[in-house]
Amino acid sequence: MHFITLVLAWSLYTNQSGFLLSKGTNLFWDQKILILITGYLIVTFPTSKVIWSLIKKWSHQDDPNQDSDESLKGGGKIIGILERVLIFTFVYLNQFEAIGFLLAAKSVFRFGDLTQAKDQRRTEYILVGTLLSFSIAIFIGIAIKKILG
Numbered sequence: 001m002h003f004i005t006l007v008l009a010w011s012l013y014t015n016q017s018g019f020l021l022s023k024g025t026n027l028f029w030d031q032k033i034l035i036l037i038t039g040y041l042i043v044t045f046p047t048s049k050v051i052w053s054l055i056k057k058w059s060h061q062d063d064p065n066q067d068s069d070e071s072l073k074g075g076g077k078i079i080g081i082l083e084r085v086l087i088f089t090f091v092y093l094n095q096f097e098a099i100g101f102l103l104a105a106k107s108v109f110r111f112g113d114l115t116q117a118k119d120q121r122r123t124e125y126i127l128v129g130t131l132l133s134f135s136i137a138i139f140i141g142i143a144i145k146k147i148l149g
Contacts, residue, residue, distance in 0.1 A: 032148055036092070039144035043084040043137050048077055051132050058125050080129070084137040091141025103134065 010016070072078075083102060090098040110126060 043088045044081050047136050055129050080133050087137035088141045
């Protein structure tokens with residue numbers, strides 16, 4: 001949003017708004033851009049709902065937005081969305097090594113939580129959610145790449 005605000009302010013200041021509007025409209029209606037935007041939209045909230053519906057039977061909570069006192073409200077959902085956006089971008093850019101780095105980094109951050117909790121059910125729940133999230137993002141990324149050629 002900050003970048004868009006700067007571009008709009010620049011275009012108004014330099015009287016380039018007509019040029020920007022025509023180029024922006026052409027860019028937005030480009031079929032490849034629309035397909036790419038669709039891919040990004042799919043890996044955000046719709047995928048969160050799919051993952052929640054698949055793993056909620058193992059959750060210790062009835063409400064996906066109700067987190068424990070020790071975590072941020074909705075933090076897991078936001079982390080999942082961000083990781084899927086990153087994975088989708090990495091697949092699109094053929095940077096599969098970065099996906100491995102992201103998985104390793106997440107594992108390092110979660111390792112302490114999971115070993116201290118000594119709760120096998122919670123560990124498996126987090127692992128299933130993470131693997132579903134990564135798998136769906138990779139699948140959607142590869143599908144969008146195939147569609148775009």
